[in-house]
Amino acid sequence: MQTGTKRTRPELRNIWICPLLTAGCFFLIMAWFSCALAATDPPSLSTWFVNMNRYSAAAHGSLKCEECHGSMLVNGKNHPDSKVSDSLKIQIIRKFDYQVCRKCHKIAYARYLKGVHAKAAMEEKITGKPSKSGYAPTCGNCHLAHYSKSHLSRIQIGKQMTETCGKCHPAEKASYLANYHGKAAVNLGYDKSASCTDCHGAHTTLSLKNKDAVLNVCRRCHPDATPEFANIIIHNTKKNLDLKNNIKKTEFKWVHLLGVLSLIFVIVILAFFYMHAGLLMLRKLYEKLREHK
Amino acid sequence: METNQKPGESYQRFHVLHRLLHIIVIVNFTMLAITGFLLYFSGSVWASSLVSIIGGAKALGWLHRFCAVFLYIGVLVHILWLFYYKIVLKQNLSGAATMMPNKKDIKDIVQNVKYMFNKGNLPSFDRFSYLEKVDYWAVMLGMQSMGITGLMMWFPEFFSRIFPGYFINIAVHFHLHEAVLAVMYIGLVHMSDTHLVPDVFPLQKTIFTGRIDKLRFMEDHPEEWKRQQMTEINQP
């Protein structure tokens, strides 16, 4: 700038920076706090060592080991028996005899037998092959017998379930978390939103392909739901979907297509106007700088 | 609309009602954007902490819907005012000094593009330049589609009686995409075109005080300025 040019007061011109900086600092501090305070659960892999602190704080903490595991003497041989050839290779979660759970959890066991998981387990026994989603789960796949706590709140159960069910059903987990129910229940801790078992049942796992079953399930929280309401897609994913149903196929197609079209529309508009604003700004700046307006 | 001449440097451009409605739009739009994106990004840690400060998921949802209703009431008041303008004040709703697009806007766009590439002068805008018209219509039309898709998500039982169920899923997509469009447009394009242009940087107060400087009037809306001078000459 030449000397003698009139300058507007710079201090007041840029005063808007102060609130902006303050807001920025506030958000940074918030983010730091949240990360620091976010507690994580210790990983739960199958292990020969049982953490007795966690065990006694858990639901089964008052039970003695042999009440579920039987005595140390099996077939006349002491445990561990090195003579058993594959004793170090078997996946114990799949080999454990879950009939012992039945001793106390009779109703849950009976309801499990009515569900899809039990059916898949039966088929697996016959064919010897796992299904599309993997090996069929039995008690030990979803429940940690040693460490599962009892009397958790709806929100805690919902979060845990999303992880547990999500291990074998990752596409459904992702689509659930992209849906309003997942965001509200898991991310925001809203206990009135639905988690996996509210719709699919906990032990009577339903696959919800039958429309009437779907409507019945929706009506648990949406009592005014009509049959068409049950057509709202919750798991917006094509994986694991038996697309024999052509109607469902076209629905998915339309949702996907219109979503992509609107996204393209948004990008085109934004690109155009950003270019417009950018070029105009440059031109005006050029005018101002060159002509000292 | 007529502007009242005040002796001195500024002229009235915006009525009290317009300024009030614009403030309502600012506040509610910001709240809607914040609450909406807090839900969309609720997976991230900063979002869930902010939500628990506001009062949890229920309060978040309530605030979003309240601001939406409030904003839409503003739109309705504006539409009522348009009726008043046409019927009681007997003014025109389409014409040179209105928000309706016309042929001049096309010419202005072409000339403005030439100006950007240093091949011509600034177009001679009337009361509302084509960009300001885009700002207005983006909000007017955007409010309708955001409103309808929002209502579809708010009352899925009702709307699934009229539409097939998967329309709600389409509504979710549209609502999100348009929210992104609105925020990105207002935040960058609207802010820069109105406040950050070098002539008026950092803030143009016209939308808040209702008055426009004589210089800005002459440079930004020359057609209207000319018309205003003519009416002054004819009515001394």
Place this chain on the structure above:
Amino acid sequence: MNLKTIRSIIAFGVLVILITALNQTSSVAMENSALKSAIIMRKPIHKPLICLNCHRARNLNTNEGIISSNAFCYECHRKADIKKKIGTSDISLQITPDTFNKNQPEHRFVACIQCHTDVARSPHKTETGATCLECHPYHSEDIANSPHLRVSCQACHFKSKFVQLDPKDHIVKLAHANYIGVPISLSNHAMADTADRRTCKKCHFKKNQVGAPAIVLPSKGAICILCHNAPLAMGSPIFGLAGVIFIAGLFFMITFWFKGNVKGEETSFHRKMSLSSESVWNTIFSKQIFSLVKIFILDIILQRRILKESVSRWAMHSLIFTSILLRCGLAIFTAIGYYFDPRGNLIIALINKNNWFTASVNDLLGLFILIGVVWAVIRRFIVKPEQVTSEYQDTIALMIIGILVLLGFLLEGTRILMTGIPYNTAVYSFVGYIVSLGLFIFHLDWTSVYPLMWYAHGTVAAIFVAYLPFGKMKHIFNAPLTYFIEAVDGVKK
């Protein structure tokens, strides 16, 4: 080996076999009703397990927990022969899962003990009955609020049409016997359709014994918020009409104000609106707003200007004005508070007309208004000071307020008599209680008188609100506005 040894060996062998046989773990055969074996005690395997089969508290946050918890109750209650003897009658206590899910589908994921909170114990009986308030807040004022605080949820929402007033706690409850005294079973959990007005006839009929008005009265209208906790609803069409007339009156008042000269503009109403709204905007967004706030507090709320002229006039006017202001403030606080916390003890106390605070404060303020009106009447019509001119509009204004408050107290007395509130509760509504003592002399059917009084009070209230922008009551708008304009324009008195 001699015989003795052989006998001992055989005896020992038999003993071993016996002991082994006795120690065999009998497989506890589980079929559908899983808890049967817990009751038919075979040899228990592990004592803790059997007890906890039934007696562990289930996690009622899960589907499994609820179904498992209910199985405990249904074990006995699903049986057809489960009953209780009252006098010579056998009352069925049967409820099966299918019947319950059919009659209360919205509660199919609610456990028995979540409503019947105090019954899973010995002795197996309930003090509180089923508590709906564990999950459901009280109704809002526009549906069934303060009059129904003395009615239990089940009395309206259950299908049984027999109700009674419990003399112990003065709450209207479901009767366990019909009107000729024969005990009835209430265990089928059938719900009434409360949207159908015919269910209201359970209590709302002439000469009923539960203290309900003979007809179903509408809720208060939004205009009643000036004195009473009121909903954002029309209530009776009378209130709606009054509201419309009030707004029309405001409209006429404002157009009258704009008939004159506004900042030099004589003719165009639109331009006058423009100019005045510009001034308002510029005043609000300026430093003057602080002096306006000061004037609002000192001159309008505290009536400083009248106090400067005469303490007795200030007292007379404040008795009326400040009492109405306080009542209105309390009403607005209650309405907003209900919205945020419908179950809070404070809000319920404020809504409950029989609560000691609400009753005594409302009666005291009402009495103040009445005293103020009487004082004004005496001053204006009996003492007749020289400078006071009385026009018919003054008489109308005073009469409306006076009659309104009088009818209010009469209505309160009638309510106390109709609902049969005991002395130690009613005494807090001290004015209403005295009125009720006076009315008691007349042996009338209060269930029929109350609706008449309600409509009388409501109509006069509607007239009061509708008349506000007309007549002398206009001063509630004119006076504050004049003070503000004087302050802004710098006009010194």
